[in-house]
Amino acid sequence: MSSRPADLLIARAVRRGGPWLAALTATALLGAAADLMLPAALGRAVDAVVRIQARDGAGPEAGSGLTGPLTTAALLVALVVACDALGVLAAGVSGARAAQWLRSRVVAHTLSVGAGMTRHFTAGEIVTRAGVNVEEAGRTPEAVVTAATLIIPAAGSVVALALIDPWLAVTLVAGLLLIVAVLRAFMRRTTAASGGYQQAQGEIAAMLVGALAGARTITAAGTEDLEAARVLAPLPRLRAHGLALWRLQARAGVQAAVVIPLLEIAVLAVGGLRLSAGGLTVGELLAAARYVVLGAGLGSALGYAARIARARSAALRLEQLFAVPPPAYGDRPLPPGPGTLELRDVTVRADGVRLLSGVSLVVPGGTCTAVVGRSGSGKSSLAAVAGRLVDPERGTVLLDGVPLREIGHEPLRRAVGYAFERPALFGDTLGEAVAFGLAARDDAGKRSEDTVRSVDAARSEDAVRAAAGAARADAFIRRLPLGYATPAGEAPMSGGEIQRVGLARAFAQAGRLLILDDAMSSLDTVTERQVGRALTGSLSDRTRLVVAHRVTTAAQADQVVWLDNGRVRATGTHERLWDDPGYRAVFRAEEAS
Numbered sequence: 001m002s003s004r005p006a007d008l009l010i011a012r013a014v015r016r017g018g019p020w021l022a023a024l025t026a027t028a029l030l031g032a033a034a035d036l037m038l039p040a041a042l043g044r045a046v047d048a049v050v051r052i053q054a055r056d057g058a059g060p061e062a063g064s065g066l067t068g069p070l071t072t073a074a075l076l077v078a079l080v081v082a083c084d085a086l087g088v089l090a091a092g093v094s095g096a097r098a099a100q101w102l103r104s105r106v107v108a109h110t111l112s113v114g115a116g117m118t119r120h121f122t123a124g125e126i127v128t129r130a131g132v133n134v135e136e137a138g139r140t141p142e143a144v145v146t147a148a149t150l151i152i153p154a155a156g157s158v159v160a161l162a163l164i165d166p167w168l169a170v171t172l173v174a175g176l177l178l179i180v181a182v183l184r185a186f187m188r189r190t191t192a193a194s195g196g197y198q199q200a201q202g203e204i205a206a207m208l209v210g211a212l213a214g215a216r217t218i219t220a221a222g223t224e225d226l227e228a229a230r231v232l233a234p235l236p237r238l239r240a241h242g243l244a245l246w247r248l249q250a251r252a253g254v255q256a257a258v259v260i261p262l263l264e265i266a267v268l269a270v271g272g273l274r275l276s277a278g279g280l281t282v283g284e285l286l287a288a289a290r291y292v293v294l295g296a297g298l299g300s301a302l303g304y305a306a307r308i309a310r311a312r313s314a315a316l317r318l319e320q321l322f323a324v325p326p327p328a329y330g331d332r333p334l335p336p337g338p339g340t341l342e343l344r345d346v347t348v349r350a351d352g353v354r355l356l357s358g359v360s361l362v363v364p365g366g367t368c369t370a371v372v373g374r375s376g377s378g379k380s381s382l383a384a385v386a387g388r389l390v391d392p393e394r395g396t397v398l399l400d401g402v403p404l405r406e407i408g409h410e411p412l413r414r415a416v417g418y419a420f421e422r423p424a425l426f427g428d429t430l431g432e433a434v435a436f437g438l439a440a441r442d443d444a445g446k447r448s449e450d451t452v453r454s455v456d457a458a459r460s461e462d463a464v465r466a467a468a469g470a471a472r473a474d475a476f477i478r479r480l481p482l483g484y485a486t487p488a489g490e491a492p493m494s495g496g497e498i499q500r501v502g503l504a505r506a507f508a509q510a511g512r513l514l515i516l517d518d519a520m521s522s523l524d525t526v527t528e529r530q531v532g533r534a535l536t537g538s539l540s541d542r543t544r545l546v547v548a549h550r551v552t553t554a555a556q557a558d559q560v561v562w563l564d565n566g567r568v569r570a571t572g573t574h575e576r577l578w579d580d581p582g583y584r585a586v587f588r589a590e591e592a593s
């Protein structure tokens with residue numbers, strides 16, 4: 001990936017500093033200008049002293065002749081100090097604003113891409129980029145502004161020396177060219193080494209997140225040490241990149257430490273020669289000595305160059321996240337309809353693997369279709385493409401005749417409700433977890449006048465409880481001391497109870513299409529039968545697509561789609577398909593597993 005998008009991202013982040021960036025730039029410029037004027041003021045004060053000594057000795061008028069130059073110098077010192085203090089504040093605030101902007105963009109983008117993002121990056125990688133790398137990229141404003149303003153004293157010193165004596169300026173320019181060459185090489189190498197360091201950091205975080213997800217398995221297997229070694233496997237690479245960074249810094253530091261005093265000595269030597277030849281005054285030599293120190297201060301840009309280099313490689317890693325496009329939604333509303341789902345010659349591919357091949361089927365509005373097939377046959381892939389959690393590579397999915405790609409984000413997400421095998425519960429309380437996703441919605445997702453589910457009603461406690469009742473979650477939630485107000489993270493729930501809350505959320509949410517992807521696998525058979533009755537009873541006004549492993553679920557459905565190796569092997573009622581030994585074998589395999 002070229003570093004240009006990363007540089008553009010940094011430029012946009014830096015601009016987020018707004019007035020604080022302006023304040024940072026103003027204080028840096030003003031401070032640099034005051035720094036630049038200070039040697040001349042001090043030089044004038046020294047020349048005034050020399051003049052007075054030569055003419056009058058230390059008489060009473062000596063003080064009055066010195067007042068002007070000394071006052072100027074004192075004011076300039078005060079200005080430098082004030083600029084430094086305000087500069088620190090402005091740098092902090094503009095950096096924080098840049099980081100805040102970058103972080104909001106990363107988080108919003110990651111969530112808008114959704115599950116697609118985790119196909120490209122692990123959770124640990126994303127978290128490292130949204131945390132550490134955002135901070136690194138956010139430190140750019142101060143580094144860029146301060147490094148840029150170091151050019152002012154350098155250029156100003158050249159001009160000032162040229163005014164004092166052109167030979168002094170020529171000597172300084174030669175030294176500065178050397179310093180710039182050192183800085184450029186340092187910046188290039190540091191950017192590369194920082195990228196490697198950040199990559200290794202991300203890998204460690206990614207593996208730690210993975211290990212935490214399987215913490216119970218690790219404890220049960222007693223492989224904690226082994227796992228720690230696996231998580232820390234990139235450590236030698238991290239160390240190598242870290243050492244490379246320090247070596248680069250040390251080498252550039254040594255180069256600067258040699259070049260800068262040599263440059264100062266060279267300018268002073270030339271100045272001394274010019275003084276003895278009568279081409280300079282003592283005050284001018286003093287001013288020249290100060291100017292060369294100021295000009296050579298460009299060497300201190302090293303620290304800022306390192307920061308900019310780290311920020312560039314961090315921004316490059318953020319750009320890689322932004323390069324994953326979010327799904328594009330259309331702007332068509334959904335016309336009223338019964339919720340008929342149709343797949344036309346749908347092929348789904350992920351990471352080069354074909355998950356579904358030429359699948360065509362129709363689920364008539366208000367009916368229930370069970371999707372069965374052996375493990376790995378493509379059931380979850382079919383469930384995902386049916387509600388546009390993924391897009392097909394080929395073919396079209398339509399809801400009430402409208403291709404899913406053309407439907408707007410809001411109407412689509414209002415129309416389709418999903419429940420999964422391992423639901424994630426969002427919201428502060430169990431009540432909110434069931435109502436999750438309803439708050440921002442209006443009632444445009446209705447299917448017809450007589451089945452209007454106004455969101456006000458859906459949002460109401462009654463609707464949440466009705467959904468929880470259908471999912472057989474209401475009773476166990478109400479038994480908890482705080483009932484629906486129980487904090488979701490603290491509720492002691494079994495796998496089956498969590499699934500029931502997930503089902504309740506889907507029931508409350510689905511406007512016209514309800515997709516259950518293995519969402520009842522942890523329910524006992526009695527509870528599953530009860531939820532099954534709700535699916536064919538109170539929820540029968542919605543179209544239902546149910547990934548099923550149990551015979552009872554398939555038997556309750558209006559039709560069954562039998563998948564085999566990503567293709568539809570047969571469609572029909574459970575009774576008709578049951579005659580096929582291959583179909584019966586699907587359930588035997590499930591029971592055996």
Ligand SMILES: Nc1ncnc2c1ncn2[C@@H]1O[C@H](COP(=O)(O)OP(=O)(O)OP(=O)(O)O)[C@@H](O)[C@H]1O
Nearest residue numbers: 350351353355373374375376377378379380381382
């Ligand atoms: N992102 C992916 N990249 C590559 N292969 C994938 C991806 N997602 C799924 N697969 C593979 O595609 C096949 C179908 O997966 P899918 O999850 O749809 O099957 P399934 O019928 O739901 O299985 P199960 O009943 O075990 O949940 C599997 O072989 C799976 O390994």
